[in-house]
Amino acid sequence: MTGVKVKYLLGNIDNPNSADIEEYEKAGGYQALGKALSMESAMVIEEVKKSGLRGRGGAGFPTGMKWMFADRDPKFPKYIVCNADEGEPGTFKDRIILEKNPHVLIEGMAIAAHALKAEHGYIYLRGEYPAAKKVLETAINQAQRRGCLKFPLHIHQGAGAYICGEETALIDSLGGKRGQPRLKPPFPVSEGLFGKPTVVNNVETFANLPFIIKNGAEEYLKIGNPECPGNKLFPVSGHVERPGVFELPMGTTLREIIYEHAGGVKGGLALKAVIPGGISTPVLPPDKIDCPMDFVSVPKWGSMLGSGAVIVFAEGTCLVKVAWRSLKFFERESCGKCTPCREGTGWLRAILERIENGQGREGDIGLLEDVAGNIAGNTFCPLGDGAASVALNFIRHFRSEFEGHIKTDCRKMAVGP
Amino acid sequence: MSEPGMVVEGPLAGLEEIKKQYPTERAALMPALHAAQREFGWLSHEALAAVASRLNLPEATVRSTASFYSMFQGKSTGRHAVRICTNVACMVLGAEGLLAVLNGLYGLAPGQTSPDGRFSLEVMECIGACDKGPSMLVNEDLHTDLSAEKIIEVLETYE
Amino acid sequence: MVTLSINGRKVELEAPVTILEAARKNGIDIPTLCHHPALELWGGCRMCLVEVEKMPRLQTACTVRVADGMAVHTETPRVVAARKAILEFFLINHPLECPTCDKAGLCALQDLTVKYGAVAGRFEEGKRVFPEVVDDPVIVRNMKRCIMCTRCVRMCDGVQGASAIGVIDRGAGSHIEPFSGGRYNCEYCGNCLTVCPVGAVMSKLHRYTYRPWQMEKTVKTICSFCGVGCTLRLEVRDESIKRVSAEYGDGVNNGLLCGRGRFGYEYADSPERLKTPLIKRDGRLERATWDEALGYAAERLLEIKKSGGGAAIGGIAGGRTTNEEIYLFQKFLRAGLGTNNIDSIARLGLLPAQKILEGVFGQGAAANLISGIPHSEAVLVVASDPTKLNPVMGLEVRAAARAGRKVITIGHVDGLKRHRTHRLEAKTGPGQETLIMAGLLGELLKVKPLTGENPGLEDAIRQWEKTLPGPDEVEKAAGVAASLISATAADLKEVSTSSIIAGRELASSMDMRTNMLLLAALGYILNSRIFLISEHPNEQGLIEMGCSPDMLPGERPLEVSTFREKYEQAWGAGINPEAGLTLMEMIEQAGASIKALYVLGEDPAFNLPARGRVKEALGRLDFLVVQDIFMTETAAMADVVFPALCWSEKDGTYTNLEKRIQKLKKALVKEGIEDWRILAEIGKRAGLPARYRNVSDIFREIAQVSPIHAGLSFESIEEGGLLWPYKGKPLVYSATPYSAAQSSSVSTAAGGLYGPWAEAAWSGAPQAQNGLKLVLDKPLLHSDTLSTHSGALMDLMGGPEARLCPETGSKLGIADGDAVKVSTEQGHISLKARLESGLPEDALFISNNFRGAGAFELFGYQLEPESKTPVLTAQNLKVERL
Ligand SMILES: Cc1cc2nc3c(=O)[nH]c(=O)nc-3n(C[C@H](O)[C@H](O)[C@H](O)COP(=O)(O)O)c2cc1C
């Protein structure tokens, strides 16, 4: 399934000066921007549409379509916003671009700004990435001095709130408010930042643009799955020999990612479970690792591509504890706007906590399923759904482990790897 | 964190530059809060009031917004902010054990400041360094591949 | 046209609305908790989930708009299960302390639990706890009960515009707090209490003293505190008001109230209320029977009439009296005692301002809908702070600012400071509005062409144009940046509809004619609706009911004989053709040409400037009658005191500042006699037949004699009142000067207002006074001394304050909270200093609400020659720390 093998996102990151504009230009950087600027805006949008690029922020929404909506809205100024809030646990792919290859992002944003006639740009950078902030500041300065940036581009620093990765929450947060999701419609493409048409794209999404413009949509479509083309960054963590970020074509299987690129399960242990796309995506048991990793295929295998963050659990890992810690995350990150998520995530965590602590009772699994079922589908934004699906899927695939926990105290039972 | 001896002209002197980056004063609130936290050490009543008056915003609005974000400190902190990730990827690599180490050595508990005022400890959600977990941020520095020995070694470099 | 089906029923709608609105319009109820029609859409509670065919997820009815062909089901098993689940989520952390919660019985959470059935307690972990906060004087917060609907916050932020509270923290730890538990920016409107669906924020007044279902009655009436005339609901038990509330949709206020209206009702129950008539014997006021008092008062007044003529008697009325009372009062004075010496508190600003404006634009110029304010393209606020004086009208200005309308403030308007406005404020305190208005007018004339609609006014404006000060001049004299003035004018260039809110300071000024012409000119150019601040609930009624020396009821000029004759016929008595004395003239003549005064619901000894002189003058009277609810300073000097009933104890009508007649309803039965009856009785003794059985009869008479009220009946005043010109005929004014258009008799009446204007030239900037200036303060939470009888308001603001800005404070060596002595040539008072940043420099604000330390102890006055309005002066102002 995998076609051409090129690395256009992380190609030069082994170069210790990869973040410098000179190095970037030496490797052909900013040529795509020059080409884009020589094109009509509408043609750039057309090219992106043709390329089939899907947003890398998690939902896989076609980027060209999003741009088209924003372009059609008659209001000005228009804003482009880079979502660099990367908060999905297990995800650290955007950080590599931000710290090692910032110019590919800046070039991508400059192309987008030209395409959308946007007059202002912001990078919403998560507060936990202070190092990236410094690199970005230098890079933006360099790009500005070289005349590569024709619009003001500012970094807006987050302050520790996962939900601000959700684009409407991000927009409110950028506006100086509590980062809670807003009602849709109106969608950001018509009423976004400061009430103006706004395109929010993930770091990696922007970083795909220089390749697409420089080589054309047709070349891009040759990479990965034609329904979901291009390269994808896969951050791999947990129990593997060589954790890290791997740039691979869409559609590379989980098996290949874990066993070929990440060096296999740590210490040669058996694989117990794998989360394919950050902890909001449903966990998969070992028999599902032939799943091709792209936005179209993963759902067919019972999960989602999400951010592509692969977390590997070796034999011996206590999955009740993993589920508990995941729910704790959702509980802490729930924004509090809607009832099921605000009240339900903590409840799920509490039940898991007592099971984990050896105080589980008969009926607790049913209760978990019931409470999670009451959250799922009833929340304001996908965060709550994510929380429910974590509980439901860990139980679905590892029910016997939960049952075992209720009967026997885990701490006496589990042996970590 | 405010460096001792750091010279600032009036509270939040840098804010005027920041305001220019946004079309509304409200939008400058988060950067203003970051600046206030650097300057005042934490977001005290006084710090929030200063931000409110500089941005012409109601104080309740400023406080409400600040309290939403976990990195804005609503209480006084130690000289160094230690933020350890205990989310799933770091947890399965042993992050929780580090908490015990810190408690034993510095009397540090999550959400608190060590009795000598040197460190305050915050348990974090994922900080995006899962490949080298367990990981932590001390002030703005990232430290990874932590073990019981390494975490002590690292922290001892912060006075 | 949208067609959809709800629960299988076909529903047709004019325009796309939310599913919730569509359902409710068709009588189908969908439960909601976070939704409130007055507030920004939220969609957080998830109580309103419904099933929509072809949509996999349940949808929130409160946020999703209907679309053609949609099929909605509001009560399917799936929907019911989801709602039950949501309720369970609410209840797991809810304290379930309904037996000790004042909201029990009015609680939406309770009602919904009853409807959908409680879920067995499956949650066994500890509940979230927050301590109950009772340290605020009027609001109790119990965050354990909070369901995070955020209605209170959205109310405070998005409607009240105070932003005094906010959600603190996030997720399950979210709760609502005032800033640091303090009272920052809280205006104590209590509108948060109205929208809280549970018992999380509640009034502390009468806490734990009743259960909602024990309330005996709820009476909808009108507030007694200001000219907006908000609709209130008085909840009554044991002949005492337990609670004041208002609901969305109520009255001109649409369910909103201010702190005075909501928490100020306790004065009605004050033990200091007067209960029996009093007669002064041997220098002491002693109890008397009604018969004695009425007989004695009538006898003495008739005696004085006989010996000195009617002109020896005068009457003064306050703005809390009803239309029916005022009507009988002036009838008694005019027809019974033969005097036109009748005036009221409206003389201090509303009456002269209105008269002049109507002289330019025609009668009814100031009859405009408050609800229209946010819909005008621009709002100009001049020399007043509507957010304090007429708070609920102030909210409409804030709404305009929020909606992005151009809001311009001229002068210092504290309550709009945080809102997006053009602020044209002088550096040093009030009094410079004339200059700023002139500067703005000059700039506007450069960018905005005149339309030619009102040639007379345009002639006057053109004459002025050459002499108006340029923006640089204004900058030099008043400290308002020239560029700001030009920018404001430029911003107003395209405006085609606007509202102007003007304060009485414009009229009670030696520059009043200049001020009013400037105001009229601005209003003309900006095509404005003009609103005049009115501090009392029936100040407008004082004007319309003929409580002025030169006007008969229906605002008919006294000097026009045809009008006079009509009234003489109706009343069966002659009317003196000579206009009477105005308010201050009567006082000045006390003991000289004036021998007796009848004061109805007003306290001139406290509420007028040069208090020392006023009291002296009242002391020189041969006879003084006072009808009031408290032993005011004036009442204490009286020869006869009639105990009045207060607003909650009688029927009648008030006319608000929109010129809307609204009904006051009797909610409590108290001992005593309604005020109209007192006036009718004393009138009878003066030979006026009293045929009235009730207020409705009086109103019928008003409708018969007053042309603007023609055709009205008391019963016809619907809820929501009746708007100008009611059903009657106003005097027809024309845009051109009077003489050209009207019969000669009318023209003289109005020409006096209009004529001289054309000749009035801009006489140059009023000189800015250097040094400290005394300014009459108008606190948000008080109204005259009346409000000082309300415990809750006293808890919120319990004493007089001298407010000044910290810079001025430090110049004078005064710190916040210092006791200071303030003196002028008139007198001195001692009070507490309060430093507040944002106040103008060189200004000292003192209110006239607190006995013993009222600002009128310090102010003197000068009469403006034309209108005889007292213009406040303060010579030799000094402030010392004690
Ligand atoms: C709870 C939640 C968290 C999210 N976090 C992120 C994030 O950290 N980074 C990101 O790029 N997108 C995140 N998203 C997705 C964004 O809402 C949005 O879809 C994305 O930024 C669009 O960019 P793309 O089209 O380039 O993917 C999140 C969505 C949800 C619902």
Ligand code: SF4
């Ligand atoms: S599901 Fe609801 S409470 Fe949770 S993060 Fe989204 S909006 Fe906030």
Ligand code: FES
């Ligand atoms: S009423 Fe619709 S979500 Fe609360």
